[in-house]
Amino acid sequence: MPGREIINLQVGQAGNQVGESFWNALLLEHGLDQSGAYVGTNPLQTARLDVYFTEVAHTNSQSKYVPRSIQVDLEAGVCNRLKSGPLGKLFRPDTYVTGNSGAGNNWAKGFYTEGAELVDALMDATRLQTENADTLQGFQVIHSLGGGTGSGLGSLMLSKLREEYPDRMLATFSVLPSPKVSETVVEPYNAMLSIHQLLDSCDLTVCIDNEALYNITTGMLKIKQPGFSDLNGLISKVMCGVSTSLRFPGQLNGDLRKFCTNLIPFPRLHFLMPSYAPFHDARTQAWQGTSIPELTAALFDRKNLLVACDPRFGRYLTATAIFRGKIASREAEYAVHDLQKRNSHNFVEWIPDNISVSLVSVPPVGQKQAAIALANSTSIQEVFQRSLEGFSAMFKRRAFLHWYTEEGMDVMEFSEAESNTKDLIAEYQQYQEASADVDYEEEQEEQEEEGQAFEEEQQLI
Ligand SMILES: Nc1nc2c(ncn2[C@@H]2O[C@H](COP(=O)(O)OP(=O)(O)OP(=O)(O)O)[C@@H](O)[C@H]2O)c(=O)[nH]1
Numbered sequence: 001m002p003g004r005e006i007i008n009l010q011v012g013q014a015g016n017q018v019g020e021s022f023w024n025a026l027l028l029e030h031g032l033d034q035s036g037a038y039v040g041t042n043p044l045q046t047a048r049l050d051v052y053f054t055e056v057a058h059t060n061s062q063s064k065y066v067p068r069s070i071q072v073d074l075e076a077g078v079c080n081r082l083k084s085g086p087l088g089k090l091f092r093p094d095t096y097v098t099g100n101s102g103a104g105n106n107w108a109k110g111f112y113t114e115g116a117e118l119v120d121a122l123m124d125a126t127r128l129q130t131e132n133a134d135t136l137q138g139f140q141v142i143h144s145l146g147g148g149t150g151s152g153l154g155s156l157m158l159s160k161l162r163e164e165y166p167d168r169m170l171a172t173f174s175v176l177p178s179p180k181v182s183e184t185v186v187e188p189y190n191a192m193l194s195i196h197q198l199l200d201s202c203d204l205t206v207c208i209d210n211e212a213l214y215n216i217t218t219g220m221l222k223i224k225q226p227g228f229s230d231l232n233g234l235i236s237k238v239m240c241g242v243s244t245s246l247r248f249p250g251q252l253n254g255d256l257r258k259f260c261t262n263l264i265p266f267p268r269l270h271f272l273m274p275s276y277a278p279f280h281d282a283r284t285q286a287w288q289g290t291s292i293p294e295l296t297a298a299l300f301d302r303k304n305l306l307v308a309c310d311p312r313f314g315r316y317l318t319a320t321a322i323f324r325g326k327i328a329s330r331e332a333e334y335a336v337h338d339l340q341k342r343n344s345h346n347f348v349e350w351i352p353d354n355i356s357v358s359l360v361s362v363p364p365v366g367q368k369q370a371a372i373a374l375a376n377s378t379s380i381q382e383v384f385q386r387s388l389e390g391f392s393a394m395f396k397r398r399a400f401l402h403w404y405t406e407e408g409m410d411v412m413e414f415s416e417a418e419s420n421t422k423d424l425i426a427e428y429q430q431y432q433e434a435s436a437d438v439d440y441e442e443e444q445e446e447q448e449e450e451g452q453a454f455e456e457e458q459q460l461i
């Protein structure tokens with residue numbers, strides 16, 4: 001039986017702020033008010049509410065739906081704002097886990113010192129949630145990679161979850177730092193130390209790049225000085241979009257495991273890039289294309305990606321496109337396959353049928369139709385390259401390292417993170433260049449034969 005419940009964990013400032021935006025959007029889509037009471041009319045809204053919500057008896061006649069979510073931060077400020085904000089009554093009070101120091105943008109504090117002190121409480125809160133789940137499918141983590149808590153404690157938490165729930169799926173929505181949005185100089189350190197962990201300790205990472213969000217808000221949406229709420233509005237659209245197949249009945253990729261099966265051909269290459277269309281310009285009320293082929297073209301266009309890289313310079317290993325609203329499935333399938341045919345050099349030919357298409361009749365609130373894609377493209381190496389350059393420039397001179405070593409971290413871990421990221425970039429490049437002509441088995445045999453010949457030669461000598 002496929003798994004059902006997902007537990008959301010939002011960690012650190014970005015995690016909780018993005019999380020608030022995500023839950024707000026989810027409430028609207030499922031016809032729930034801000035206290036979790038159902039006020040909608042469409043039965044599709046309630047069919048799979050149990051994926052993200054626990055139903056609790058509220059009054060005699062009505063239930064309340066409580067998010068299956070844990071809110072974590074090493075300082076209490078952001079969580080306190082959440083508690084006293086419009087969603088204050090939504091979350092269970094015992095699902096907040098906070099410290100009082102913060103990690104001061106230091107990954108080592110999040111992973112080794114301050115965070116390590118909070119992680120047991122965090123796992124206790126998680127256990128309370130898992131014990132109430134019938135068939136848990138897995139966890140989703142929302143965090144940033146540039147600070148100290150979401151990145152460091154987020155990584156520690158993932159390794160603990162992997163240890164305790166080895167057969168459950170672990171997905172992350174990870175916000176990558178950009179100098180256009182933040183001025184903290186050590187962010188490339190924190191990001192790369194996190195990527196080093198994410199490679200092993202989770203199954204799927206949806207990459208959300210503040211650089212791309214900044215470009216979309218200032219360029220396409222013409223917002224002069226975008227704030228986090230502008231960026232988070234875009235993230236929640238995408239989070240709702242990619243989770244539609246988990247939240248509405250009868251969908252392709254209906255649980256996290258199927259998602260991974262179809263999108264992740266190699267376990268390390270699990271960093272996915274989301275895209276969305278149409279982006280809506282609130283001021284001009286302009287729509288960025290309405291026909292299905294236009295929506296489809298936008299999904300595979302660099303401008304609509306939430307990751308700052310250019311897919312034209314890489315190749316798609318896999319992708320999934322989700323269309324929302326009243327859209328004919330034949331038309332959607334045709335548009336996607338037509339695009340793929342016309343740009344076949346951008347898709348690896350050794351994974352046939354590597355784009356899946358699904359349809360959800362419920363559109364996002366306030367829109368008639370929309371489309372979302374999640375792609376596994378080798379061009380994402382550009383993002384890792386950007387982090388690596390920022391990292392290596394400082395690491396060469398050992399700049400700012402004392403902040404980390406003072407927390408007991410070994411410099412070796414920095415070197416390992418650097419070489420692991422270099423390897424990852426090389427792996428993407430290798431699959432980008434791989435063609436279907438090579439017979440893998442033959443290649444393996446040849447290599448073995450060569451090896452044997454070499455050994456025999458050695459023996460003769
Ligand atoms: N998109 C988005 N990015 C954010 C938000 N808040 C912070 N960031 C980014 O996240 C990074 C900083 O991480 P935070 O999430 O603030 O840090 P933290 O996890 O709370 O860790 P510490 O405060 O260092 O303990 C920077 O790259 C910021 O630009 C947010 O609400 N939305």
Ligand SMILES: [Mg+2]
Pocket residue numbers: 012013075102103147149
């Ligand atoms: Mg913080």
